[in-house]
Amino acid sequence: MNTTPEQLATSHPINNPSLSTLPDERRHTILPLGLLAFLASCGGGGQSPNAASEPAGTPTQREAARFLLHAQFGTSYAEITEVKRLGFEGWLNKQMALPSSLSGWDWLKSKGYDAVDQNEFFFNDQPTNYMVWYQIMASPDQVRRRMALALSEFFVVSNQGIQLNWPGFAMANYWDILCQHAFGNFRQLLEAVTLSNAMGSFLNTLGNQKEDARSGRQPDENYAREVMQLFTVGLTQLNIDGSPKMGSNGQALETYTQQDVSQLARVFTGYVLDEDGPKFKSPVPPFFDILPIGYTRRPMRLVEGLHSPGVKSFLGKEIPANTSGTASLQMALDTLFNHPNVGPFFGRQMIQRLVTSDPSPAYVARVAKIFNNNGQGVRGDLAAVFKAILLDPEALDAASLKSNTFGKLREPMVRIAQWAHTFKVKSTRNTWKMGAPTWSAVESLAQSPLQAPSVFNFFRPGYVPPSTAMAATGSTAPEFQLVNESTVSSYINYLQSILQRGIWVRAPELAGNPKDPTSTDGPDIVPDYGFEYGLTDNADTLVQHLNLLLCAGQLSTQTVGHITDALRNESVSVSAPENALRNHVSRALLFVMCSSDYLIQR
Structure with a gap:
């Protein structure tokens, strides 16, 4: 039985003085009442507590989260609220108007990779x-x-x-x-x-x-x-x-x-x-x-x-x-x-990368027409093209959520980028020495940015998985070209290696990979699960939280039930040692990020 927002709120030290003796380093896990109510509301269709007073057409929490996970790598409660306030197009216009942040070239230079030395x-x-x-x-x-x-x-x-x-x-x-x-x-x-x-x-x-x-x-x-x-x-x-x-x-x-x-x-x-x-x-x-x-x-x-x-x-x-x-x-x-050809050829592949692997001809046509003319006589306006892809009815409407032919397999590198943004990963030494996670047959993503095996990318846009229901209809599913017995298990192994303590780095305090016996190897690119620690004693709310931010509420009732039951088997109090809290949260993440409901994004 789900705990009500009121019951959940009183179980936290901010509202219960008898539980306010946590050490200083654990106090960041305490959750305010309003946010707890927000979380609890996500389990019932994604409406916010004051949904009745919202203007007609205001996106629900789940609709906002779904849009955000098409438009970028991750989402947060603040961004969901901002999308609800500005609407899909208003939020997207604001983001597209932002100047480009620190360039990759300048970042490398700032880290000393332009040095002429023994490295x-x-x-x-x-x-x-x-x-x-x-x-x-x-x-x-x-x-x-x-x-x-x-x-x-x-x-x-x-x-x-x-x-x-x-x-x-x-x-x-x-x-x-x-x-x-x-x-x-x-x-x-x-x-x-x-x-x-x-x-x-x-x-x-x-x-x-x-x-x-x-x-x-x-x-x-x-x-x-x-x-x-x-x-x-x-x-x-x-x-x-x-x-x-x-x-x-x-x-x-x-x-x-x-x-x-x-x-x-x-x-x-x-x-x-x-x-x-x-x-x-x-x-x-x-x-x-x-x-x-x-x-x-x-x-x-x-x-x-x-x-x-x-x-x-x-x-x-x-x-x-x-x-x-x-x-x-x-x-x-x-x-x-x-x-x-350029409009439909380019447009279809961008739809595949962002929204759905087998877009309808009508969807492709709408995007291609915007490529040909953005409405002001300009051909090739990429901002207009990406807006057309992300704001298309097929990308936003609830009908596509019920379709067995709509959606895409999340690319492995996008899954890790989403994890990083959702849980605000930091490099403890600020060196960000992330290796290309494609080397090991045991712990591998089989994909890394700018590391495609050939000019034909990691997969072909017209790939149809053989001997499947998709093959019977000729439905394209490019990302499935990465899927085999080895990559399925190696992805799970990779998650197990990073979710708990972060990504292992060689010599994180040094530039390059010098063979320095005094360097400190170990986890350096690490997540912040402080918020999630405050949810460990309530499996329902923890799963609702992960369902919204990672899946836009698209976990099935059956999947939610399985994960919640598994988490209840090892109940963890919010006052437990941090190692126990971390284990519990990483276990919940593993369950979610290995589920088919997560892996297929709609």
Whole structure:
């Protein structure tokens, strides 16, 4: 039987003097009466205590939480209240207007990763992991970072595939490009991505040269192929709703040919690093030549003499002979940007990343139309596109909650980012040395930001799990490409390794990973469960709390019952030692975060 808000309130020291003798370090767990009433109200449909006096159309707590978990990594009671006050669009407008917070590049520099010493950061790509996990775990502008992460799975560059000096800073600059342009225009983002050093290294634009008949050299076609196949137009011609256009033979019409690839490849020739000074010698043998770090923050530089001067014909566009490299690039990117496929091709994949794996054609069409025209005659307005995705009726209406075809498997890295934001993780040494959690077959997420195994991301947007009910209907579920017997168990093991005391870090007080026997290894990226400690003696309220913040109230009655019963088996008083409280809360989190109701987000 659920404890009433009034009964629950009197069980806490703030309202019961006989229980007010907790030590100082435990006093932060005491909960005020109003918040307890708020929590208790979440179990009955998500209405707040004064719901009757709220204006018509005001989101419920669960509706607000659901919206927030689409728009960013986590949620809180304060944010739920703010969404209820401002409404979905008002809250989103406010968040999108926030300036971008500390850049990844500046963060790395502030931590000393630009040092020229025996750590050899100019060769080390590990700082990329520290930077990007800090960005998605702790940056205050969650909405911008959430959209940047979605973009990173469309415009894929992997830390595993670049060969540059200062790779951490090159990848940080790439991440910063995605953050900077997240609410800008697709055309400007496409150009910034194309000219970035990281993309140049990853897909071979860097150092790509014009054709040479004497040697038989031809321009590298890698970027030309992928910028069409993956970043703009896709393989088949599309209707506005994302469905393929069919030819008279009943086959889908191709968007481009190999000839288009070869011709477009000539556009992406002549680009080199924009170096800003002479190389220096690394401080330890064998004393390699190293570039100054400044180039990592600038786009690639065009050397006109290395650019192909010939005619370039692709996708029905002809760039005349002897057009400058700069003008050729602008004309090529304009051609790609204005192709009718881009709206439905890009829009569908952003819906998949944020809301649902198999969006309806109508949903795709509505988003694509906004891409084509934001209502003010502007094409490619990303702020308008993301608003259209997050505010679409299918994303907000209760009807989709009852659908067996709506929703998505939460990506593993998004689950950990949500845990971090919900429980306000901190790095005790402020170094945030989060490794890429993909190495171990026993404790692994099988996913980490900016660490995709190839340019095709961690999974294909058209992936359909074989031998499933989804396969029978052809329903796409990209994230399930990460799911197998090993990853299911390794995810649970990973949670068990972090939920109780936090994320283990090697030498958390030092930059890099030096083999220093005096360093202190151990948990460094740690959660704050102080609020949850105050709920340990009431399983119903603890589960209601986690259900709202982690699942937007979407745990089924059966799942809630199972978890609540399990927690009641080991009842823990709020005055118990902190270790017992931590064990109880982490157990509750494990139950929730391993449940199918949590793993499938609607």
